[in-house]
Amino acid sequence: MQVYRWTLTMALSIVHRATGIALYAGTLLLAWWLIATASGPAAYSHVQAFTGSIIGRLIVFGFTWALMHHMLSGIRHFVWDLGYGFKANEREALTWGALIGGIVLTVLVWIIAYAIGGGR
Amino acid sequence: MSFDESHGAPKGSSMRTPLGRVRNLGAAHSGTSDFWRQRITGVAMTLLMIPVIVIVMMLLGRNQAGAAQILGSLPIAVILLLFIFASAWHMKIGMQVVIEDYIHNEKLKLISIMLNNFFSFAVALASTYAILKLSSGV
Numbered sequence: 511m512q513v514y515r516w517t518l519t520m521a522l523s524i525v526h527r528a529t530g531i532a533l534y535a536g537t538l539l540l541a542w543w544l545i546a547t548a549s550g551p552a553a554y555s556h557v558q559a560f561t562g563s564i565i566g567r568l569i570v571f572g573f574t575w576a577l578m579h580h581m582l583s584g585i586r587h588f589v590w591d592l593g594y595g596f597k598a599n600e601r602e603a604l605t606w607g608a609l610i611g612g613i614v615l616t617v618l619v620w621i622i623a624y625a626i627g628g629g630r
Numbered sequence: 631m632s633f634d635e636s637h638g639a640p641k642g643s644s645m646r647t648p649l650g651r652v653r654n655l656g657a658a659h660s661g662t663s664d665f666w667r668q669r670i671t672g673v674a675m676t677l678l679m680i681p682v683i684v685i686v687m688m689l690l691g692r693n694q695a696g697a698a699q700i701l702g703s704l705p706i707a708v709i710l711l712l713f714i715f716a717s718a719w720h721m722k723i724g725m726q727v728v729i730e731d732y733i734h735n736e737k738l739k740l741i742s743i744m745l746n747n748f749f750s751f752a753v754a755l756a757s758t759y760a761i762l763k764l765s766s767g768v
Contacts, residue, residue, distance in 0.1 A: 527728060534721045537753045544710075544760035547697050554694035581679060584672050591669065619683060627691045 522605050526583045529576040536573045574619055579612030664723045671720035678713045685709065702764040710761055718754030722746060 514520070543561075546553035560566040586604045589595045595604050644651075685706055689697045700706060725746045733739040 530721070530724045531728065533717075534725055534749075537717065537721065537757075541753050541757045541760075544701070544757045547694060547701055548760040548763040551694040554697065581676055585676060588669070588673070623687060623690055626687060 519601055519605050522583065522609065526580060526587075529580040529583070532576045533573070533580060536569075536576065539569070539573065571616070571620065575612060575616040578615040578619070579608065582608040582611045582615070664726070668720060668723045671716040671723075674716040675713060675720065678709060678716070681709050682713050698764050701761060702767060704765070707761050707765045711758060714754055714757045714761075718750045722750035725750070 543557050546557045561570055586595075586608050589604060595601060685700070688700055692700070701710070726743055729739060729742045729746060733742055
């Protein structure tokens, strides 16, 4: 930690892990939602009350970003697995792409969600 | 756990030497199969991402009856089951890598890996059960 200059790719490697761990915990929310749907209207209304609240909405927004970022960052790893993109400028470009792309996709998904009436 | 059987005089009929048994397995003792499965499930989820987002969008703003009807349809149930299966497997491997990287106490590591397996399997099974229940319409 003391001998390496802190680089973007290193920071994003940590973010890839962190988003992975966040998504791991977030599956509880998805499981809760599916089970509630299967259980009936009362259980479903609890989930809706949660996802409709400010804190719930923030968590789902964070989950969306974690998912989008982790996916793009993962695609970056697939590119590296295939043996491409190892030059310094390519590494940086892929990493910036994952970072910016993750934010753009998240915002895009939420705009579409609100546009089709999910915000109500 | 074939390692233990290799101590002392070989009892079994295995032709493999101790070196033959451990070669290519590396520090994780399980070889590269998890590495490969991590990629398979990752690619699978990437391919399923757009259908899954569309499904979630279809459910937004609906009541329980509407959501249950959509989730109970065959193609949607299959897509979600595939996604659940891939994500549970992917996250189990991913968390195991994190555990193996940061937890160096052997007992604590094994307990964590076991709990990781339980959690991943439980989440997957609970979600699968919910979808099958919706598909059968009970």
